[in-house]
Amino acid sequence: MSTRLRVILALVVLSPLMHAQTPPKPAPKMTPKSLTPTQVHQSAIVIDTHADTPQRFVDENFDLADPLGRGNLNLDSIHKGNLGAEFFSIWVDPVQNKGRFAGRTFDLIDAVKQQVAKHPDQIKFVTSPEGIEQAHREHKFAALMGIEGGHSIEDSIPLLRQYYALGVRYMTLTWSNSTSWADSSGDIDDKSVPHNKEGLTEFGKDVVYEMNRLGMMVDISHVSDHTFYRTLVITRAPVIASHSDARALCDAPRNMTDDMLRAVANSGGPNSKGGVIDVNYYSAFVSQAYRDADKAQQPEVDKAVADLKAKYKADGKEAPQAEIDKLKRTFADRIPRPPLSMLIDHIDHIAKVAGVDHVGLGSDFDGVDGQLPEGLDSPADLPKITAALMARGYSAEDCRKILGGNLLRVFREVEAVSKELQAENRPRITDKQPFDKPQK
Ligand SMILES: [Zn+2]
16 A cells, blocks of 8 residues: 555544544625615515604605605605615604694504505505515505604503504604603703603603503603603613714714613613614714704704794784795705715614614605705615625624614514513503403
8 A cells, every 4th residue: 555545544534533523613694795675675675763754745745656756755655775674763743733732643653554444455454574574575665653752642541552552663762852751852941831850751651661562662862861861761671762863073062972872772671672763864963063053054944944933923814834845945955965875874873882682774755855964865875785794794694683683673572571561461561441440
């Protein structure tokens, strides 16, 4: 036997042993780089947690099949950008609708349902994570609803329950106005507005508890810092910020400090996987430079609006809101739009501070007068976000989490907590509630 043959034989005999000693090599996996950004985006269930389009449905008779016009969201752009689900914002202007918050809330809820009824082949009304996935399988756009502003419940837990029954699946505890039970970041420095010491009153705590019990996501966008922390102490389910950015990058009172971002990531019970912060695309929350410029021209805007109103008043008329908005838009258009990369900076910052499992998308489309980063005008532009994230090294899996996976996880957990609380059968509700009569 030649020496060479002996070596080969020895290797053949020894090779199984050698294999036993070295750990098996991991199977070659599909590296994110092998998928293009387009493939990743198309494979994701893309979920947006905030669009104000219902205002257009009601006030402008806008239909989702219409061209965009001055708006941001329609069926065409939804299909182009593979938007899988939208939480339509049910927002009631507290000044214009004084005395009929619930009435306007119902108008907006009805308008969302009318859109679904008009386009059953393209839109599916859903109220659960499974519903979103089912719509995705049917190649339909999933429509959901979230209430923006606790004033919609008119201090009534029964009304809150009825909104849930109609399909509302999140509520921001406040909009820019404080309620009798929760404080807003929008008027926290206004001494003429009554605020409460603890951020949430006893009734406010009951509202949060009842939302947990129903399975309605608690949304902390817009609340004051104090209300935020008070809510996080008592909530049994993880919370969401449906449309907020990072205060470290743009100092808006409605954006969140790093400490708050971490707190959302740690929200919920001891076994919780934590909540999610969905980034807002509004330029004045994204870019400090834009925000400063916007603030600087505010007195000029106020004067122009006052002049317009005076002009109409002289003819005995009221200035139409559309015209006021148009005027404001001409001022906004003077400020250069921030680049899209600045929005990606917010996603990146939140992913680094709170974790990639705790960031998502909350556009605020149709709610910010078109003041959006460059090249981001409708859902049709969403693939650009995926491409930008991948260019920064985010894996396909991480992108899918950010695009909607994280929100689905939180939504599922909120439902699981709801089941637990309902099984406990000990609602911690104040004596205002019908089923909390004193025990005899
Ligand atoms: Zn908002």
